[in-house]
Amino acid sequence: MASRGNVSWNALRDERSPGVHYLQMPMMGTPQDTGQQPQGFSVPAQPGRVPWNMSLKTFNTAASPFDPNYTKGENISWSQILKFPTVLPSKFDILGDKAVEVTINDQSIFLPGGGTPQLGFRRAGLLMGNGSDATNIGVKTFHWSVKQDLKAKMNLTHEYMNVWHEANSYDFNQFSFNTGIMLDQDKPTDTNVSTTGLDKRLWKFLDKDNDVLWTTAIDWEEWQNFAVTLDYDENDISGGGQFQIGILKKPTDTVSVVYDGYQESHIYEGQIYGGIFIEDSSGGCISRDFSSMTLHATAFPLFRVTQSFGFKSGDRKVDPSQEQKSHHFVIIFQGIITKGLFTYNVFTDERWKPGEMFQEGRTIQDFALIDQQPGRFEATLMFAELLRILFNHPDWSQIHSFCTKRYSRSNHFESRSSRKLHPPKATTPPSAKSITADFNTDISLIGFPPSFIQKLGAAASKAQVKIFGPDPLNCSLGPAISVGIGAGAYMDLLYGGNPPGVHVTPPNPSASSLKKGGRDRTLQDWASVWTCIAEWVYEMESTSIAQKWSSSYTYKYHLSEDEDRSFDHGGKWPRKYLQTDAIRAADAIRDVFEQLAADTLRFQGLEWDFLTLGADLEVEKAFGKRFGFKRDGNLALEEGNLCDYEGLDRCDLRPCPLGYGGREWEDWLLSVEGGNVVVVKTVFQALWAVMLLTQLPLTIRILEKGEKFPRFLNPNVVYL
DSSP: OEEETTEEEOEEEOSSSSOEEEEEOSBOSSOOOTTSOOSSOOOEEEEOOEETTOOGGGGGSTTSSSOSSOSSOTTOOHHHHEEOOOOOOOTTOOTTEEOEEEEEETTOOOOOTTSOOOTTOEEEEEEEEEESSGGGSSEEEEEEEEEEOTTSOOOTTSEEEEEEEEOTTSSOEEEEEEEEOOOGGGSOSOTTOOSGGGOTTEEEEEOTTOOEEEEEEOOSSSOEEEEEEEEHHHHTOOSOEEEEEEEEEOOBSOSSSSSOOBOOSSOEEEEEEEEEEEEEOTTSOOOSSGGGOOOOTTSOOSOOBOOOOEEETTEEEOOTTSOOOBOOOOOTTHHHHSOEEESEETTTTEEOOTTSEEEOOOOHHHHHHHHTSHHHHHHHHHHHHHHHHHHHOSOHHHHHHHHHOBOOGGGTTTTGGGGEEOOOTTTSOTTOOOEEOSBOOOGGGGTOOTTHHHHHHHHHHHHOOSOSSSOTHHHHHHHHHHHHHOHHHHHHHHHTTSOTTOOOOOOOGGGGGSSOOSTTOOHHHHHHHHHHHHHHHHHHHHHHHHTTOOOOOEESSOOOHHHHHSSOTTSOOOTTTEEOHHHHHHHHHHHHHHHHHHTHHHHTTHHHHHHHHTSOHHHHHHHHHHHOSOOSSOOBOOGGGSOOOTTSOGGGEEEOOSSOOHHHHHHHHHHOOTTOEEEOOBHHHHHHHHHHHTTSSSEEEOOOTTOOOOSSOOTTEEEO
């Protein structure tokens, strides 16, 4: 914390990774301790997230969450300079949203209306607001996350202004978020700023006088999350303005900064953004994660993860000490019903090879024991992030081609740069040299994070719990599927657009390698792509071990003497024997999808179990009283079970979709607001309505049979 004159601010980092950097500026008197999250919810004054189904061309239209006209080069459309990168979601990106990358090039020269071309700048900035809207009054918190594109890096010998709130007069900024070498014209007037604070490698928060309020290092690998709170009323901040997110690259060797100076040619630079929204913090609330957010119908979480369940004597009882960590859609029961792999029974000293022995599901009590281990929940989120990479990937044929390609002696010199395998610097001596493998090694070429294998291994390691019995990995993996792909895609996987009781028809075996992305894929497609990935992971791991670059490996099972003598332990271990955390994780993901694909009907009906494990106890009781309890195949409601909607305003009615497709249910949920009445005609509709509505910060009220709707509908309640 620091202060300058009558201005005070806090710079905080959330201890959870990835954290959020917060600034409160300017604040009068004693700075508020934003480490304590105020109770209640806040509503975004303006959301700027990018929905999963938004196209680049939408940015050129009034349907964009940003201004379609400003600020960019002349005669360039947004769809030409924006990209949808394949990256993990940021901290505040709902799992139905995606990141957007703003890029600049030699043509990124802005021409103000009736003005002079800004030849000194190369700039492109997404604008939110109109300069005099509600984001310029009261107390507002500006949120964004940023990630670096290593193929479009900034040249830090220049000064960059990447996020800022520009006054309507255009002659100053309420705040700005800069990096690079600051121009002499822009250096802070405060003489207390140290040389370290001006280091070109730091992000710098500047106030309206360009004084440096706070700095932090640029992270070139991971998301960084930031928030700035402006209190307009308390501090008489005037001038209005607009929030701008993008890149403004300033020149070197300049006099005017704006109209002259040096810019190198043939540039291509980008910044990846996510989690963009302006929050109304007038109630004192500053969101730190989804658990402290209330979102518009156009920007709410479709998916929820609850951290933990406490069970006593076989009955469900949610432990109130276990707070919800974040809001995502999750089918916990998938972790119970999927098969667990057995390789050793400690009580009978029996041993099996992988695939020979399984435990067919677990009891709720078994799962509760595993769920008490701290790693289960964290591993679910880690696996969900990895699954989300595939779900967001635009072209699975690239994944298949990359993972299955092998190079023989006849094409030994082909694509050598993409086949380099480098020794890990942290665990190998300086003398260790890179090798050229006979398979592709640089998975970042297809948009995956370079640390993909390390992330797989870390998730498997986190999921390991100290209990006897089958491998507990599926207890983390099962729920991770619903978290990673979301509610609508999960419905599509289980039902494929068909009513319950109809097995999803397997597609052509080669369909998973067709040129399309992760949405609308089948369970067979997922199993197929993970088969390819698992084989590639084995090649990477076994080759590294053969080079003596890793010591973290073991046998998949206890080998016989003949098996132990059948291969060179100093060379490349056979696939059927070698086990590492990453291999175990990839194999387990493949196996879970194969289980789901082989017997889809077994997993239909988990909606009932969501009521038991995911909904409030009062909602579960009311549902049973109105619609009955768990049943198979009965989709019709009894005649006396239908509600009388006479007298209600038709604008308040939200009929559930008649079909079984995920997209139409997602669109339906986007239309639901507090005070609406959900119209259901089948038990299936009622189950899915409750599952999805549970994700909203609204109270669910299920009327009893024959009960009338209230004359005045509560705006904090949604009615069934």
